[in-house]
Amino acid sequence: MNTCKTALRVIWAHKFYLLLYLVGMSLIMIVIGSTNMQAAVRANASSSVGRFEPAKAKIVVINRDHGNQVSCELGQGLERYLGKSAQLVTVEDRPQSLQDANVSGKSDLTVIIPAGYGQRFLDALEDTAAQAHSGSKAPGFPKVETAASYNSSRGSLAQLQVDSYFDALRTALLPDLGQNGPMELHSSAAIKDAAAYAVSHYASNQPHVGIHASPKDDDHGALLEGFATTVGLAAFPLMTALTVCVATLFGAFSSPDRHRRLLASPMRSSSLNGQELMAALILAGFSWIYYVALVAFSMAASGVSLASLGWGRVLLSFFVMLIFAVSAASFGFMLAQFNPSSSLINSVGVIFGLVVMFTSGSSSGGPLPPVMQTIGKLTPGWWYNTALQSIMDSRAAGLTSWGLPLIVVALFALAYACVGLMVSRLTRTRATLVAPVSSDPSMIG
Structure with a gap:
């Protein structure tokens, strides 16, 4: 487990990225989500059967x-x-x-x-x-x-x-x-x-005015939509933070010199790679737990009980967020295999996070233009938000409505990981072929 501990120390050495992208950006997203949630609370609290009061x-x-x-x-x-x-x-x-x-x-x-x-x-x-x-x-x-x-x-x-x-x-x-x-x-x-x-x-x-009462939505439609928006806004901080941190983590181990030193160790390559992957998953899990706690606190501050929304919907939404977090970590792994610089990692993480957020539909009050929908379908953010909206929509057809988008998010994670592994194999094979061979015993180790 020394490699995993070392990887976690690498992440902790770059904790500024977590504070900036995960903590800072998530607080901004939660504030935006809380504003929408409070509006939904007011809309749900107001009775649909009102008394007609003409202006005096x-x-x-x-x-x-x-x-x-x-x-x-x-x-x-x-x-x-x-x-x-x-x-x-x-x-x-x-x-x-x-x-x-x-x-x-x-x-x-x-x-x-x-x-x-x-x-x-x-x-x-x-x-x-x-x-x-x-x-x-x-x-x-x-x-x-x-x-x-x-x-x-x-x-x-x-x-x-x-x-x-x-x-x-x-x-x-x-x-x-x-x-x-x-x-x-x-x-x-x-x-x-x-x-x-x-x-x-x-x-x-006086002229008589008939008031026809419409029953209040038993499924708390406004509250469910506000909750889906709050969870959907996690796309930007999770994608940006995990992309930058995971790419930085694997970048620290993927340089040719460090890679040759790791190959010279008595540990198997599969064990080393598994411990690196475990550190990345620990980071993704920590980010997911942090954001779940933040959403729960935001709901409590808005006066909304998660139980009133239905634990099935809530837990399923959090599970979709977890799959999205794994997808973001996979994207960071893929990015690291290209050996980018630190500034390029930050630039790609922020830009791609913004693209995911604005094309997912979670930050917009209405339907996206066709061009943005096309771009959004090429990222996991659009499918992530679609799965959340389908889970919260009481008129949805069931498993098919949210299951297919969730599968697509998981496929994005798998695709990023496969591309990263392919690039890693090509770059490491090339680095081995061009590496200088030394007969000096002092260079060994």
């Missing part, structure tokens, strides 16, 4: 018919009627103040009861009753003055409520007019009772 209009009611008690009752009833659905605003009764309130948005609708309106309203009501008995056409009723703000449509809608109020008044007063006559109609008590009737029947005078 701001209304100014100005009564300029002060000398008539009937008009005062009309104005007070109008204020109580509109107060059920609107916000009454007080503005000084001056043209400049009213215009400023209308233009500035302080009021959405200005209602002015002009002087003498109460008497004209009663006269029109008496004429309507008389014309109804004679069978002729009834005259129109006087209108109050209204000015709706052009900044909002709420004022125009509130005008309909003003008309509904006076319609309700006429409905309440016309029967009394036929039974008790005009003298009873002109009393303020009759107007007050009619205004109270209009206010009490406010709900029946």
Whole structure:
């Protein structure tokens, strides 16, 4: 196990790469994933069966018919009627103040009861009753003055409520007019009772809005999608960190001089290679455990229990992440066989990690363009994210939907390892053929 321990010491000597690419980048990805997860939590917490609450209009009611008690009752009833659905605003009764309130948005609708309106309203009501008995056409009723703000449509809608109020008044007063006559109609008590009737029947005078409730998703679709996005964002830090660290590890053992020294040792080549591979797998396992713990902590911080998502889905997602981590380590092994420099290893690791992240679909809010999908299918990241989304999708067909992408991720790992072994055999054979042969016994060992 000395070779494995030495390999682990090589990795520890380059711990800056782990801190930068694995720890640093993973924290950024977790922050992004937590933001999406918190939005999913808010969406899931909000009930799908809501109460319809229309926006309240701001209304100014100005009564300029002060000398008539009937008009005062009309104005007070109008204020109580509109107060059920609107916000009454007080503005000084001056043209400049009213215009400023209308233009500035302080009021959405200005209602002015002009002087003498109460008497004209009663006269029109008496004429309507008389014309109804004679069978002729009834005259129109006087209108109050209204000015709706052009900044909002709420004022125009509130005008309909003003008309509904006076319609309700006429409905309440016309029967009394036929039974008790005009003298009873002109009393303020009759107007007050009619205004109270209009206010009490406010709900029946409004248009009815039917609300059809849609049941909440029992599978927590928003939460599952947020969890899949959080796990999918592991593609960049895992691919970058494992590529750089594993390539650095095997690069330390693959130089011609070190390779000849290892061949001269009494240990079998298979044992040496196995211990190197074990160190790489230990690194991949450590990275996977670290990211799983980070995702679990992120879910707990967002107030989401992993058990609520279904342990089957969660464990299967973590298993897919493990296969992806092995694929990233295999890519680092393949890269090391080309004997690149340290700067080239870092460049390739970062660039390939970015390509994997942006073409996998985990960092985008929607479907990728066809070109990026084509590029993504040439990397394990796209298949990794596809497997995660299929696992979390309750409408997925089952094993086939996520099993095939998972197999492709495993095949990527196998392909990288095979290419690396082929390149290693070619380069080492060539190095053996061109290596200088020395007959000096002091050079042995």
